Amino acid sequence: xxxxxxxxxxxxxxxxxxxxxxxxxxxxxxxxxxxxxxxxxxxxxxxxxxxxxxxxxxxxxxxxxxxxxxxxxxxxxxxxxxxxxxxxxxxxxxxxxxxxxxxxxxxxxxxxxxxxxxxxxxxxxxxxxxxxxxxxxxxxxxxxxxxxxxxxxxxxxxxxxxxxxxxxxxxxxxxxxxxxxxxxxxxxxxxxxxxxxxxxxxxxxxxxxxxxxxxxxxxxxxxxxxxxxxxxxxxxxx
Amino acid sequence: xxxxxxxxxxxxxxxxxxxxxxxxxxxxxxxxxxxxxxxxxxxxxxxxxxxxxxxxxxxxxxxxxxxxxxxxxxxxxxxxxxxxxxxxxxxxxxxxxxxxxxxxxxxxxxxxxxxxxxxxxxxxxxxxxxxxxxxxxxxxxxxxxxxxxxxxxxxxxxxxxxxxxxxxxxxxxxxxxxxxxxxxxxxxxxxxxxxxxxxxxxxxxxxxxxxxxxxxxxxxxxxxxxxxxxxxxxxxxx
DNA sequence: GCCTAGGTCCCGTCC
DNA sequence: GGACGGGGCCTAGGC
Numbered sequence: 043x044x045x046x047x048x049x050x051x052x053x054x055x056x057x058x059x060x061x062x063x064x065x066x067x068x069x070x071x072x073x074x075x076x077x078x079x080x081x082x083x084x085x086x087x088x089x090x091x092x093x094x095x096x097x098x099x100x101x102x103x104x105x106x107x108x109x110x111x112x113x114x115x116x117x118x119x120x121x122x123x124x125x126x127x128x129x130x131x132x133x134x135x136x137x138x139x140x141x142x143x144x145x146x147x148x149x150x151x152x153x154x155x156x157x158x159x160x161x162x163x164x165x166x167x168x169x170x171x172x173x174x175x176x177x178x179x180x181x182x183x184x185x186x187x188x189x190x191x192x193x194x195x196x197x198x199x200x201x202x203x204x205x206x207x208x209x210x211x212x213x214x215x216x217x218x219x220x221x222x223x224x225x226x227x228x229x230x231x232x233x234x235x236x237x238x239x240x241x242x243x244x245x246x247x248x249x250x251x252x253x254x255x256x257x258x259x260x261x262x263x264x265x266x267x268x269x270x271x272x273x274x275x276x277x278x279x280x
Numbered sequence: 281x282x283x284x285x286x287x288x289x290x291x292x293x294x295x296x297x298x299x300x301x302x303x304x305x306x307x308x309x310x311x312x313x314x315x316x317x318x319x320x321x322x323x324x325x326x327x328x329x330x331x332x333x334x335x336x337x338x339x340x341x342x343x344x345x346x347x348x349x350x351x352x353x354x355x356x357x358x359x360x361x362x363x364x365x366x367x368x369x370x371x372x373x374x375x376x377x378x379x380x381x382x383x384x385x386x387x388x389x390x391x392x393x394x395x396x397x398x399x400x401x402x403x404x405x406x407x408x409x410x411x412x413x414x415x416x417x418x419x420x421x422x423x424x425x426x427x428x429x430x431x432x433x434x435x436x437x438x439x440x441x442x443x444x445x446x447x448x449x450x451x452x453x454x455x456x457x458x459x460x461x462x463x464x465x466x467x468x469x470x471x472x473x474x475x476x477x478x479x480x481x482x483x484x485x486x487x488x489x490x491x492x493x494x495x496x497x498x499x500x501x502x503x504x505x506x507x508x509x510x511x512x513x514x515x516x517x518x
Numbered sequence: 519g520c521c522t523a524g525g526t527c528c529c530g531t532c533c
Numbered sequence: 534g535g536a537c538g539g540g541g542c543c544t545a546g547g548c
Contacts, residue, residue: 055376055380063541064541065542066541067389067390068541069386069387071386073383074381076289076380080326080328080329080330084329086331090289090380091319092318093336094529096386099331099541123541136376142293142313142328143311143328144312145311146311148306148308148309150306152305155524185547204524207537208537209537212454238535239535303525303526330544331543335526363526388541390541422538423532423537441539476520476521477521
């Protein structure tokens with residue numbers, strides 16, 4: 043189709059069958075679905091229920107269209123990893139093709155990055171007289187989010203998470219353990235909005251600490267950044 | 281709209297603005313997007329590029345539609361976690377509403393479950409004279425996929441993964457360590473299709489083992505199962 | 519190109 | 534309902 047060559051959007055509701063072969067294999071029998079083919083080569087297939095796509099192919103892709111046994115056949119190939127999506131279309135109920143322009147900006151707030159920014163700007167969120175020394179540091183066992191010093195000059199590893207679960211606690215222990223094993227003195231603090239049951243106990247047992255940060259604390263700090271100013275301006279536009 | 285009350289599908293290409301507030305917050309400025317509202321309450325918003333949705337809301341949801349300042353306003357509320365998606369629509373380019381029937385079955389192959397089935401049916405994939413004793417077992421540190429005995433009667437923990445990465449290796453070590461610490465003799469084997477660099481070395485250092493299974497081995501075993509028979513029948517239907 | 523880590527991840531499962 | 538682990542996860546960032 044010309045629509046594909048000109049990198050247009052193709053949207054159809056159609057009676058189709060789909061095969062996928064790649065990291066796994068799947069087969070979707072005949073039925074009506076929404077097929078979305080985007081200008082960048084992305085393909086997404088939705089069933090009439092469920093928030094997730096049933097089949098898809100991320101860009102970059104190469105798309106071949108042909109006719110086979112009277113069915114329209116669309117093959118979407120991805121190179122790495124090698125994956126092939128085949129859509130056989132028996133009939134099309136609704137079809138849209140055209141250029142869709144969307145230059146609106148997208149802002150996301152309160153991810154781990156924002157939490158880090160807030161702590162960098164206000165290390166007292168960790169504790170009084172706390173100083174941040176490094177942002178991201180390779181340690182034995184992985185990479186810790188922040189390294190700081192408390193008011194006594196004690197080195198402190200800080201791991202940031204939205205949810206403090208066992209996995210996060212073990213991760214922090216993995217960073218702290220080798221240092222202590224080698225005789226180093228170091229504190230380890232897990233910072234999160236919320237801690238799952240058993241996590242604080244595990245931290246305590248292993249000589250680690252935690253800080254519960256509240257969302258409004260972070261937001262009130264982030265509020266001053268340019269990023270959020272743009273966000274607020276966005277609200278005022280309407 | 282009646283379409284929502286009657287659990288129909290609503291699909292539109294429209295000029296809209298989107299706000300999300302919940303686990304995080306986001307704001308998407310004015311632009312043209314594909315908005316998909318499904319009969320089960322799912323809402324998915326796609327931009328004209330990228331395989332992933334820019335905003336979404338998984339079911340169950342409650343949907344409110346109203347008019348505000350001349351814009352069509354759609355509010356999609358999720359209870360737990362509490363999340364709200366607001367779509368302000370300035371104009372609609374294309375609109376489809378209707379019942380979309382899709383009863384086609386979906387089959388997926390070669391996930392971890394299939395790998396386990398293959399090993400349960402053919403324990404020799406692990407090694408000669410290997411016997412599986414338990415499928416899923418709680419151990420200190422988590423839940424191991426399989427427990428078996430080698431030909432010398434030695435207890436063996438088996439962890440299955442599609443990709444053998446450091447995380448998987450540490451997971452296996454976490455299961456084996458407490459047993460060995462208490463004086464127990466136990467082997468630990470990580471089974472995967474592919475091993476990341478450094479993983480085998482880590483396993484070796486920690487007295488653990490690995491098995492590389494090839495996909496065709498698993499497939500040739502799964503081929504005999506009823507699940508795959510249905511799969512093959514599916515192919516024959518056309 | 520390989521690998522790690524985060525995500526409004528979603529989703530199933532099991533306690 | 535909470536917590537954990539898998540996924541064709543996808544995607545961004547480091548090396």
